[in-house]
């Protein structure tokens with residue numbers, strides 16, 4: 001990789017705080033762009049890989065993979081089991097089986113890679129190329145001399161960490177509390193061929209499966225690349241406040257108990273997928289293969305100040321925390337990292353507040369605002385509920401609308417222009433080539449979803 005330092009320019013220095021996948025990606029990118037980079041982490045490399053759970057499922061699609069490729073990085077599409085679509089089932093408040101569709105990813109694939117694996121491999125490369133790695137929990141006081149000593153300092157300490165240095169953007173942060181409780185567990189025991197989840201889609205285990213219950217929450221299974229077990233599956237569940245699912249999720253205290261809770265959830269609510277779920281097993285070598293919690297979606301400022309007045313930039317979850325329902329957090333952070341690296345490589349002036357603020361505004365316009373809106377759409381935000389109902393019903397009627405709707409997870413930008421039912425209808429008509437009202441007139445409730453006839457003895461695990 002050649003340095004992008006312009007001739008005659010002295011080597012510029014950068015500090016990145018936080019060695020999650022976003023921080024490591026930015027550190028490696030800046031190093032390759034000719035910066036002298038120091039990466040600070042509260043854990044050493046082994047602990048980052050083996051002593052913590054993955055931050056999230058981190059499913060990412062084409063636009064994010066392109067950002068990684070632009071940095072010369074592997075996006076794992078050759079190593080991870082590929083998602084070629086999303087199979088959706090929606091049940092009403094009385095558990096009536098209403099909507100079923102199978103959206104195909106049109107011209108791109110999804111991959112969900114263990115954040116610990118990605119960060120670990122990129123950290124190894126960073127060290128091999130001469131990056132400096134300092135194991136230290138950086139306090140607000142310690143950040144001050146770091147920011148003073150470096151031309152560019154980026155804070156990528158996740159949702160907690162040093163995020164308080166960056167004020168919340170009240171206009172963009174519409175929720176004052178988490179909208180769901182979350183439970184995840186990663187498992188093996190089923191493969192990814194077309195015999196798995198075959199009742200949902202001809203693509204079988206190539207599609208992830210999403211089930212939505214109006215009153216309880218959502219359950220998702222998707223192909224995953226686990227750091228130790230390799231190709232595997234991840235479950236991710238969302239429970240609405242006060243729901244029976246929320247009570248069940250709260251009881252998880254280990255991978256095995258999380259797995260049991262998920263199997264019971266599918267037995268009691270989502271029986272159409274039950275045989276596959278019963279065939280799964282937890283990953284014995286990774287006690288951290290599960291997670292529970294909640295995310296308050298919030299957008300923070302792109303620039304903050306240390307106690308001594310030095311300017312630092314925010315990155316990844318420190319900039320914006322998304323509920324994972326539309327899979328936007330990891331994607332957003334990686335795209336933001338790539339954009340910052342590309343802009344820093346060609347910038348000749350100071351990395352001051354105006355530069356950091358300008359970069360952040362451009363990122364929000366290019367991706368962040370749309371990522372926020374698609375998250376609100378999938379959360380069923382009251383402001384977008386009618387639009388969502390229209391789009392999901394149309395997806396059940398027309399496969400092109402289904403593909404376009406799931407395509408918003410890859411490129412959420414088209415949603416920015418949809419603020420009314422008329423605009424939603426225009427989108428439906430544009431995608432299907434048919435008048436939206438005529439298309440929607442053909443909608444009929446699913447009646448009864450197909451049930452799985454999966455037998456683990458016949459499937460390759």
Ligand SMILES: Cc1cc2nc3c(=O)[nH]c(=O)nc-3n(C[C@H](O)[C@H](O)[C@H](O)COP(=O)(O)OP(=O)(O)OC[C@H]3O[C@@H](n4cnc5c(N)ncnc54)[C@H](O)[C@@H]3O)c2cc1C
Pocket residue numbers: 017018019020021022023040041042043048055056057058059060115136137138139156157158159160161162182184236291295315316317318324326327328329330331332333
């Ligand atoms: C359940 C769940 C599912 C998800 N699914 C998806 C998905 O499908 N698709 C998607 O795009 N996104 C998803 N996300 C979001 C995604 O996982 C995160 O956006 C992403 O992993 C955040 O990476 P990060 O590097 O910004 O932060 P982190 O991974 O949190 O990394 C921050 C690092 O900084 C370190 N640190 C903290 N404080 C300090 C300090 N003071 N000094 C030094 N180091 C410090 C931490 O220990 C950590 O190593 C999901 C999130 C959750 C919770």
